[in-house]
Amino acid sequence: MGKLHDSIKPAHQTFIEQQHxxxxxxxxxSADGRVNxxxxxxxxxxVLSEHRVxxxxxxxxxxxxxxxxxxxxxxxxxxCSFEGAPNILRLYxxxxxxxxxxxxxxxxxxxxxxxxxTRQFIVADIDLVQTSCGxxxxxxxxxxxxxxxxxxxxxxxxxGLQQYIQEKNLSSLDGLPTDLxxxxxxx
Numbered sequence: 001m002g003k004l005h006d007s008i009k010p011a012h013q014t015f016i017e018q019q020h021x022x023x024x025x026x027x028x029x030s031a032d033g034r035v036n037x038x039x040x041x042x043x044x045x046x047v048l049s050e051h052r053v054x055x056x057x058x059x060x061x062x063x064x065x066x067x068x069x070x071x072x073x074x075x076x077x078x079x080c081s082f083e084g085a086p087n088i089l090r091l092y093x094x095x096x097x098x099x100x101x102x103x104x105x106x107x108x109x110x111x112x113x114x115x116x117x118t119r120q121f122i123v124a125d126i127d128l129v130q131t132s133c134g135x136x137x138x139x140x141x142x143x144x145x146x147x148x149x150x151x152x153x154x155x156x157x158x159x160g161l162q163q164y165i166q167e168k169n170l171s172s173l174d175g176l177p178t179d180l181x182x183x184x185x186x187x
Contacts, residue, residue, distance in 0.1 A: 001132075002130045002132030003130070004128060004130055005128070005129040005130070006128070007050040007126070007129065008053070008129055012089060013047045015081070015089055016045065016047060016089065017047075020041060020142050021040065021041050021082075022039075022040050022077055022078065023040070023077070023078045024038045024040060024076075024122070025037045025038075025075070025076040025077075025078070026064060026065050026068035026074060026075050026076075027068055028068055028176055029072050030174065032174075034173050036172075038065065041146075042056075042058075044056040044058075044112065046111045048111070048123075051093075051126050052123065053091060053123070053124050054098075054108055054111070056118055057097075057121065057122050058118055058119065059117045059118075059164060060169075061168055062168065062172070062173065063168070063169040063171075063178040063180060065095070066097040066120060066169075066179045067172035067174075067177060067181075068172065069095040069097060069122070070176070070178065070179055071176050073094035073096065077091040078091075080134050081137065082137065082142070086133055086134035086135050086137060087131065087133070087134050088131065088132045088133070089131050090129070091126045091128075092127060093125050093128070094124065094127075095123060095124040096122075096179075097121070097179040097180075098122075098123055099179055100120070104121075105121065108121045108123070117150070117161055119169065119180065120179065120180070
């Protein structure tokens, strides 16, 4: 089971800040719904307090996290070391999407380098932290970040990115609305 903690301790934050990749898992309430696990990179994750984290979410081919957290809030974020001592850290909590133009967006934006392709922030209120061994996780050397997303976004341009969101980011694979889909219906 590993060790359970009621908050993000300073050592946990240090470990999180050293990782180059993390994974986000969410799921709908439906027993037939699809569980989503998304890898995330770049310098996009922040520990805001011992019970609150956020990450900057870039436009991509789906928006499952927004749909699932809109429906039920459940979110798990996992970090694991691929270099140095083996360790796995999971953050469990309730999440929600924060859209551009909202007061919460204005509070969060200074913590990040916001790009033209930033579609939302995902914020999670953490109620459980679990650490466990990572003995089965292989060692990998970090080679750097990819620029492919930014090249793609630049070629799309602002109008193309908005069109892409309309086509790909308004509902989940299971048809649940995302926050972007709900916001679009209010215009």
